[in-house]
Amino acid sequence: MLFDLYLFSLRPIPEIEGKIITATKYDDLISGIDRVRRISILLFAILVIVIAIPMVIMVHNFIKPLNRLIDFMFSINEGNLKMLKESVKLEGCTEIEAISEEFNQMLREINALNQQLFTTTTTLYQQELEAQKLQNAYLQSQINPHFLFNTLDSIKGIALASGNHEIYKIASSFSSIFQYSTSSNSYAYLKEELKAAEHFLSIISIRFSDRISYMIDCSEEFHDQLVPRMILQPVIEHTITHELEPLVEGGNLLIQATVKNDTQYEIYIIDNGVGMDEQQVIVLNEALKRDDVMSSNINTDFENLHSINLRIKIAYGNEYGISIMSEKGKGMRTIFLLPRQ
Numbered sequence: 001m002l003f004d005l006y007l008f009s010l011r012p013i014p015e016i017e018g019k020i021i022t023a024t025k026y027d028d029l030i031s032g033i034d035r036v037r038r039i040s041i042l043l044f045a046i047l048v049i050v051i052a053i054p055m056v057i058m059v060h061n062f063i064k065p066l067n068r069l070i071d072f073m074f075s076i077n078e079g080n081l082k083m084l085k086e087s088v089k090l091e092g093c094t095e096i097e098a099i100s101e102e103f104n105q106m107l108r109e110i111n112a113l114n115q116q117l118f119t120t121t122t123t124l125y126q127q128e129l130e131a132q133k134l135q136n137a138y139l140q141s142q143i144n145p146h147f148l149f150n151t152l153d154s155i156k157g158i159a160l161a162s163g164n165h166e167i168y169k170i171a172s173s174f175s176s177i178f179q180y181s182t183s184s185n186s187y188a189y190l191k192e193e194l195k196a197a198e199h200f201l202s203i204i205s206i207r208f209s210d211r212i213s214y215m216i217d218c219s220e221e222f223h224d225q226l227v228p229r230m231i232l233q234p235v236i237e238h239t240i241t242h243e244l245e246p247l248v249e250g251g252n253l254l255i256q257a258t259v260k261n262d263t264q265y266e267i268y269i270i271d272n273g274v275g276m277d278e279q280q281v282i283v284l285n286e287a288l289k290r291d292d293v294m295s296s297n298i299n300t301d302f303e304n305l306h307s308i309n310l311r312i313k314i315a316y317g318n319e320y321g322i323s324i325m326s327e328k329g330k331g332m333r334t335i336f337l338l339p340r341q
Contacts (some may be wrong), residue, residue, distance in 0.1 A: 069103065130310050147337070152178070166206055173199035181230050190257070191223035197232045197255060204240055212244050212251040222257045222265060225341055228311050234304040235269055235322070237332055243273025243332050260337065263322075267336040276326040284324050305334070
């Protein structure tokens with residue numbers, strides 16, 4: 001430089017009525033400031049780098065996986081339900097992977113609930129269809145019942161006049177069964193249901209003479225239990241036809257009611273007929289459990305059992321119904337599980 005710059009400072013000294021003048025060269029003064037500035041810039045750059053590295057790691061481990069999860073959720077929210085059957089894979093820190101696993105578990109549970117809902121809806125629809133079929137069958141059975149009553153009364157009168165007590169007994173029992181079955185009430189007391197079953201069995205005992213005998217063992221504590229009307233007779237008829245009729249002699253049938261627990265009781269129809277093999281019992285019970293009335297692997301001989309089973313399930317719920325115990329050559333036990341009221 002042609003000239004050096006100086007900074008001057010003036011400081012008075014009152015004691016001696018004088019002044020001190022200080023001169024400082026400008027270049028010497030700012031040389032320290034430049035050094036501080038360079039150090040500050042360097043420290044700032046180091047600080048930026050130190051902060052940027054964790055930010056990059058955070059974006060990679062947190063922000064990007066979370067954005068993928070949000071995009072996945074938005075896709076489902078917009079109606080792409082196929083995404084529910086897929087899974088989202090998030091790579092990052094342990095917490096993000098844990099969120100990914102929990103989210104996928106939630107999707108699996110939603111899929112399971114959807115499948116269960118679909119199955120339940122389908123089952124209810126099938127039950128509704130079967131209920132309509134049963135109702136149609138019931139309505140068909142109402143065609144001109146008075147004509148049949150009058151005919152039966154005529155038969156009874158002719159039988160008494162001719163002294164044929166067996167025909168009178170058959171006509172009387174059949175008239176009672178028909179009157180009971182055509183009632184407008186869907187439910188009846190168990191004592192009434194047992195009485196109708198007894199009328200039917202009395203006809204059977206006349207038809208088969210001494211080949212088939214029966215006994216009804218039901219305590220009075222069950223007599224006032226309400227049950228769907230006409231659930232015993234079709235099953236008894238099935239038992240007679242398929243279990244006892246093939247026997248040459250000595251067919252026995254027992255109807256019994258027992259307590260299962262505080263809220264449930266069981267009715268047994270037990271016979272000593274031809275029975276079924278183990279595989280038949282398994283197939284039949286599985287079909288009854290599914291309530292698969294028209295299952296292709298079930299013999300049509302068992303449709304009465306399925307119809308009664310369906311009526312019980314519609315009335316009380318899927319936990320109730322019919323099950324079978326049987327052994328080849330040792331008879332069959334048909335079990336009605338019903339709620340105590």
